[in-house]
Amino acid sequence: MAPSGDILAIDVGGSHIKGTILNSKGEWQMDYKRLPTPKDAKPADVLEIIAELVKDMPDYDKVSVGFPGYVRNGIVYTAPNLGNPNWKNIDLGQQISNLLQKPVRLVNDADQLGLGVVSGKGFELAVTLGTGFGSALLIDGYLLPHLELAHHPVTKDHDYDEYIGNKALEKEGKEKWNKRIAKVLEILKVVFNYDRLYLGGGNAEELDIELDNNIHLFTNKDGIKGGAKLWELEDKYHISTNYPTKK
Helix, strand or coil, X not given: CCCCCCEEEEEECCCEEEEEEECCCCCECCCCXXXXXXXXXXXXXXXXXHHHHCCCCCCCCXXXXXXXXXXXXXXXXXXXXXXXXXXXXXXXXHHHHHHHCCCEEEEEHHHHHHHHHCCCCCEEEEEEECCCEEEEEEECCEECCCCCHHHCECCCCCEHHHHHCHHHHHHHCHHHHHHHHHHHHHHHHHHHCCCEEEEEXXXXXXXXXXXXXXXXXXXXXXXCCHHHHCCCCCCCCCCXXXXXXXX
């Protein structure tokens, strides 16, 4: 069978692992599939869920994976939102490639989502509000080096993950959480002076504050289209590709 060029796009989240098949233009070829992320998920747990997720999916030629942690060259260095210390220097890109026997590009989850929603013009910031706080910086559609802004202090006692993550929403309630979001948005505006800011993630639907005209909401279903962008040009994003090891 001739290669289709289709891409398996996976979004690993703190609560769910989601996936779909995209064509090279980022157009959906099937409905979203999602499975719960195991509590305190270890690398083997994530691989097991991915194996289950892809069962009965249409054929695809390559894989894009967004992962909630610091990722470089297919290696996961941190994954605080998965709740355990077993994610230090894990070659997850290679492990997924070996599992699926396809080439894999693995990036931070906010980076993948950001690629899927930005306009590609000027300096843009994409932020995800979910289990934690994710961020991606792009200039004219190009990914800039990833910053783990989530773990930068925003108050004396809290970083961004702790201040506006899902646990904060549950503990403080929607009204106080929205006031915190408003404070964070003012900080981001001053620090980054972006042209456009994109807000997404599972908790974006809890927002009830007025947003500036250059702030746009997006869904994860929109953002996962970034999985196609990762393969648009071979060297555009300077992201390493993992290939399956020979058996």
